[in-house]
Amino acid sequence: MASPLATQLTRLVDQISTIIVGKRPQIEDCVACLLAGGHLLIEDVPGVGKTTLAHALAVSLGLRFSRVQFTADLMPSDLIGVSVYERSKEAFVFHPGPVFAQVLLADEINRAGPKTQSALLEAMEEQQVSVEGATRALPRPFFVIATQNPNDQLGTYALPESQLDRFLMCITLGYPDRSSERALLAGKDRREAIQSLQPVMTPDELLAAQKAVLAVHASDALLDYLQALIAATRSGRWFVEGLSPRAGIAVLRAAKAHALLDQRDYVAPDDIQAILAQTVAHRLMPMAGAGRGRAEQVRAMVQAVALP
Incomplete structure (x- = not known):
């Protein structure tokens, strides 16, 4: 008989597979990367379901989800956050950026400049950020799914090897097969389908699963x-x-x-x-x-x- 954890993980993959049709091996890779405490890089052309996969994973685990569209003018403060003076408090108050999420989708990471890329990769490595001399811990679990367009597309900055090494896994979704694409064409909108999903694990159960991996x-x-x-x-x-x-x-x-x-x-x-x-x-x-x-x-x- 399967253990409760094994049953939960199977349900997790099954549920995401109802959204990302015909890509079970890639979904299992994504879940394995999360369980191993790493971060995931997806390299593929636009429109094959990278954003949908990240959102479906977050909803299925009851995790706070944030998405950042990386562009050439995105600054590190847009990602990490900034302190703003509030007159009512007569003090600077830190406003956290989208990096303070449990699942962060860094969409088209290679369209941002190297300084912003480095800010994200430092947060991935250290599980914390430093803002104006103060160190702020990121939430746990903290999982980054970064997407990357092929480097031959216009307006991209290739990630150097030292930064690629920070990603535990790199996968490609690829185009769906004919039957899976037919299901996508005939089915309801994937964004609507995500809204109907229910969490199959809690964040604490996910942290326990990550500890189970070590054993x-x-x-x-x-x-x-x-x-x-x-x-x-x-x-x-x-x-x-x-x-x-x-x-x-x-x-x-x-x-x-x-x-x-x-x-x-x-x-x-x-x-x-x-x-x-x-x-x-x-x-x-x-x-x-x-x-x-x-x-x-x-x-x-x-x-x-x-x-x-």
Whole structure:
């Protein structure tokens, strides 16, 4: 019999799947990223459901949701907040910005300038912001879903590798298949459908689920396999530079979250293989002449590394 937590997580994925039709693997990746305590980057063309996914996730978890449309003129204070002098109180009063949410959608992050991008990524890393000398903690849980347009589109600023590394996962939704698109065309508006959703977990239950991820067991043989994959990225055969220790920890956390979603209390090699491309491809650059994209190069490397 499935545990209460496993039942809740299944209901969560099922409910979001009624809004984002035909994208269950990507929804599971999104939930796994949240359970692992990381942040998610979605790179795709406009209009495929990135904003809808973020909103449906927040409503299904009873979390405060905020959306910021990143533009070239967006300033860090527009995101973090600002202190305003109020005559009635004869003092400056801090007005928090949209970053003080539990699920923050940073829409088209690569359309904002580097200074604003850095302000968001600092908040992601530190779970707090500094405003006029005062440190203010962000709410818990705090989950950022950033969307990014392809870099060949006009008016975009590519995120540097050091900033990409702050995202636990990077996924692509892609276009729906024919039957899923037909369901979207024939069904009611997705925004209306979101309003009818009910939370399947409370914020406290989500925090407990994030703690449960840390308790998922990883055997010595499993860690040997993970280290073999990390070593392969550093061999000079597949990528220009290999994974950092922080990236290796990110892979393990994501694999533990995937195992929990699969209703197991231990990590299997299948868990690592299932999340590896989404967790490391955006951190790696294939060798010149590889003839493959980042994710395809990761999958080719996995095929070449022996299982334990």
